[in-house]
Amino acid sequence: MTPDPRGCAPATIAQGTQEATMDAEHLEYFKAALEGRATVGWNVWFAANQHALAKQLSRPELLRLKFSKLDEAERLLAEAGIAPRSTAGKRYEMYCAQFALDVLDEKGRPLPAIWRAAHGGAIGLLADGEQEAGQTKLLAEFRRVRKRGLQQAHEWLADLCFQGEMELTSGNAEVGRSLLAVVVQAGSGHDLLDATAMIARDLLGDVGMAAAAPGRERSQQC
Numbered sequence: 001m002t003p004d005p006r007g008c009a010p011a012t013i014a015q016g017t018q019e020a021t022m023d024a025e026h027l028e029y030f031k032a033a034l035e036g037r038a039t040v041g042w043n044v045w046f047a048a049n050q051h052a053l054a055k056q057l058s059r060p061e062l063l064r065l066k067f068s069k070l071d072e073a074e075r076l077l078a079e080a081g082i083a084p085r086s087t088a089g090k091r092y093e094m095y096c097a098q099f100a101l102d103v104l105d106e107k108g109r110p111l112p113a114i115w116r117a118a119h120g121g122a123i124g125l126l127a128d129g130e131q132e133a134g135q136t137k138l139l140a141e142f143r144r145v146r147k148r149g150l151q152q153a154h155e156w157l158a159d160l161c162f163q164g165e166m167e168l169t170s171g172n173a174e175v176g177r178s179l180l181a182v183v184v185q186a187g188s189g190h191d192l193l194d195a196t197a198m199i200a201r202d203l204l205g206d207v208g209m210a211a212a213a214p215g216r217e218r219s220q221q222c
Contacts (some may be wrong), residue, residue: 022056027080030073036089036170041108042069042097057215069097095162118163126175135182142186150192156198157187165203180204 029045032038038045046053046066053064064072068175070090077084096109103114114126119141125134146153161183168176180200187197 022076022080023052026053026056027077027082030077031069031082032089033070033093034074034077034084034087036086036092038089038093039107041104042093043099043104044106044108047101058154068082070094079154089170091162092166095166123175126178127172129174131178135178138179138182139186142182150190153190154196155194157183157193159201161196161200164200168203177204 010149026049029038029049033042033045046069050062050066053065057065061072061076061157070093074084088183096104099110099114103111111115116127118132120137122134122137122141125131125137142156143151145156160179164176164179164183165181166176180203183200184197186203187193187200
């Protein structure tokens with residue numbers, strides 16, 4: 001990718017007692033990904049640039065970049081004296097990076113079929129405007145997880161809240177609102193889960209909350 005006019009110059013990165021120069025285009029990708037401007041996702045970018053990076057980074061640094069992804073990229077930028085204007089894109093890029101390459105498109109985003117099939121097809125239903133059917137399926141899944149224990153329910157709900165936030169801010173906003181509404185309804189009233197429900201409620205805001213939320217009578221079954 002070509003750095004923009006405000007882009008990054010090549011930077012010297014310390015490697016123990018040695019120093020190596022990292023290409024400006026790599027630093028610019030790190031900056032763009034953190035700021036939410038990247039045109040391709042992390043996994044696709046890293047696969048295409050791993051060989052070049054191996055010549056510029058020490059083995060430990062390359063492994064940290066491979067496995068810690070944008071956390072390490074942010075550290076390398078700081079080491080090079082480069083500060084991104086924001087880190088608004090970091091969570092979405094990290095979200096996409098959790099998928100294997102074979103379920104990502106050429107830009108490193110989840111394939112539509114994989115995305116729609118998530119949660120037993122609930123995402124596809126929500127995307128098609130079948131809000132009640134999609135939310136009912138998600139609440140049923142929550143009930144099954146809840147039977148395995150409160151900790152498992154907390155983890156499931158936190159994951160769904162994160163997915164909802166990513167869709168709301170970077171994907172399908174209607175799907176995101178529906179996912180967050182399920183989090184609010186499923187988590188409200190449980191001590192361990194209520195904090196996650198409050199996060200979802202804050203993300204949704206007051207406007208449109210009533211329209212997005214599933215019926216209270218169904219939430220009581222959770």
